[in-house]
Amino acid sequence: MADKVKLERQAMCDRLAMEFEEGWIVNLGVGMPTLCSNYSDPSRDIINHSENGVVGYGPLAKEGEEDRHLVNAGGQHVTAQAGMAVVNHAESFMMIRGGMIDVTVMGAYEVAENGDFANWRIPGRKGGGIGGAMDLAACAKRVFIAMEHTTRDGKPKLLKKCTLPVTAPGVVKMVVTDLGLFEITPQGFKLVEHAPGWSPQEIQEQTEAKLIIQDDLKEFRFRS
Amino acid sequence: MDAAIADIPDGVTIFSPGFGGVGVPRNLLAALNRQGAKGLTAVSNNAGTVDELVDIGTLVEAGQIKKMICAFTATPHPSQVTPFTRMYNNDEIDAELVPQGTLAERLRIAAAGIGGFYTPTSVGTELAEGKEHREINGRIHVLEYPLPGDYGLIRAWKADKLGNLIFRLTQRNFNPLMAMAATTTIVEVENDIVEAGELDPDTIHVPGIYVDRLVRIPEDGIWD
Numbered sequence: 001m002a003d004k005v006k007l008e009r010q011a012m013c014d015r016l017a018m019e020f021e022e023g024w025i026v027n028l029g030v031g032m033p034t035l036c037s038n039y040s041d042p043s044r045d046i047i048n049h050s051e052n053g054v055v056g057y058g059p060l061a062k063e064g065e066e067d068r069h070l071v072n073a074g075g076q077h078v079t080a081q082a083g084m085a086v087v088n089h090a091e092s093f094m095m096i097r098g099g100m101i102d103v104t105v106m107g108a109y110e111v112a113e114n115g116d117f118a119n120w121r122i123p124g125r126k127g128g129g130i131g132g133a134m135d136l137a138a139c140a141k142r143v144f145i146a147m148e149h150t151t152r153d154g155k156p157k158l159l160k161k162c163t164l165p166v167t168a169p170g171v172v173k174m175v176v177t178d179l180g181l182f183e184i185t186p187q188g189f190k191l192v193e194h195a196p197g198w199s200p201q202e203i204q205e206q207t208e209a210k211l212i213i214q215d216d217l218k219e220f221r222f223r224s
Numbered sequence: 225m226d227a228a229i230a231d232i233p234d235g236v237t238i239f240s241p242g243f244g245g246v247g248v249p250r251n252l253l254a255a256l257n258r259q260g261a262k263g264l265t266a267v268s269n270n271a272g273t274v275d276e277l278v279d280i281g282t283l284v285e286a287g288q289i290k291k292m293i294c295a296f297t298a299t300p301h302p303s304q305v306t307p308f309t310r311m312y313n314n315d316e317i318d319a320e321l322v323p324q325g326t327l328a329e330r331l332r333i334a335a336a337g338i339g340g341f342y343t344p345t346s347v348g349t350e351l352a353e354g355k356e357h358r359e360i361n362g363r364i365h366v367l368e369y370p371l372p373g374d375y376g377l378i379r380a381w382k383a384d385k386l387g388n389l390i391f392r393l394t395q396r397n398f399n400p401l402m403a404m405a406a407t408t409t410i411v412e413v414e415n416d417i418v419e420a421g422e423l424d425p426d427t428i429h430v431p432g433i434y435v436d437r438l439v440r441i442p443e444d445g446i447w448d
Contacts, residue, residue: 030300050394051243051324052243052244052394052397054393054394068246068447069246069381069392070394071244071394072244073244075244075245076244086394088328088398088399088400089243089324089328089397089398089401090332092328093325093328096325097343097344121350125298126297126298126313127309127312127319128297129298129299130323131269131296131323131324132324132325134323134325135324135326135345138344138346139344165350168347168348168349169347169348169349
């Protein structure tokens with residue numbers, strides 16, 4: 001068996017980006033999900049949407065080439081791309097609530113086997129950060145989550161039921177962690193691909209929810 | 225700049241647009257900070273950032289804001305402590321947390337003279353508790369109300385003497401909505417204010433009928 005490794009964040013986000021299809025309108029959350037934009041596949045074009053009303057923008061701007069009026073959802077300077085369009089914030093969320101976004105990728109503190117997830121408030125801390133997450137979670141066609149498999153203290157994050165206040169109920173379709181790729185099915189989490197060297201049983205031990213493990217389980221797919 | 229905001233009294237509601245550091249009316253905010261109005265309610269996407277630039281957080285830190293209405297009442301990482309975070313944790317400032325798309329639409333309908341709207345965003349979360357729910361076309365929605373304001377502080381790229389405004393790229397964000405939803409709209413402009421007729425009517429984002437005061441940002445003003 002291969003050496004047991006945890007997946008790097010870029011590999012995790014590459015894997016989700018492989019699921020994007022030609023012509024999809026994609027909204028990437030701040031932080032780790034942004035790494036999805038480093039995966040490029042010349043066989044298909046996707047359209048980047050950001051909450052601040054820009055659709056069809058290009059890669060991050062190189063240092064010294066930033067346009068001070070053009071940023072993505074994380075406030076990073078991005079480049080203009082042919083065909084880019086800009087709208088105001090209300091129109092940007094018309095696109096989101098109106099069902100134009102094919103997939104949104106976000107981070108999370110917890111995901112439950114029924115597709116609930118929590119990413120806006122942590123216990124012991126007053127207030128929370130919602131931003132556009134609740135609109136995106138409720139209304140994008142698909143919600144993908146990229147997160148570590150366990151907390152820093154080793155507690156599982158793939159749960160039977162969320163313990164934190166949810167961002168939206170029952171919406172998550174796919175989760176990538178540093179241990180593998182998971183689909184949320186009506187029966188719960190299905191382990192689709194495992195990190196190299198990790199047996200399904202070892203991944204189950206790091207997971208509170210019961211994993212569905214079937215014969216079609218594969219090893220994690222890296223970018224070629 | 226100081227004259228433009230001189231009459232803003234204590235206790236009113238102000239709008240502060242901007243997203244990712246772009247389109248923030250920093251010169252007007254700096255002037256309002258010098259002017260010293262207190263007990264203000266502020267509507268803004270966030271409650272200030274950890275950088276040194278003037279934003280709504282500058283007024284929060286100065287004790288001028290009694291309540292924030294925003295999409296983030298916590299920073300993305302607990303390590304990022306803003307003046308707002310400190311004051312909120314000590315119960316020295318009040319806040320209402322609103323999903324970003326709901327915030328934008330509440331501003332839009334305040335401008336549009338509409339009494340409310342139903343959105344699927346936040347259904348099934350803590351934020352929907354106590355709000356009217358209604359099933360529309362088979363989906364549960366919550367009722368949200370308009371969010372009007374007394375003074376809108378706006379940052380624009382170009383303007384003419386009648387107050388017609390044009391924004392550049394993602395500078396637009398909340399600016400048009402807040403310009404149209406405020407009773408008194410005060411605009412800082414990045415370019416020389418031109419004569420009526422010099423801007424193409426088809427390119428105007430906010431008609432001048434919404435705008436009350438215009439100030440050209442001085443050379444030594446805040447440009448970032």
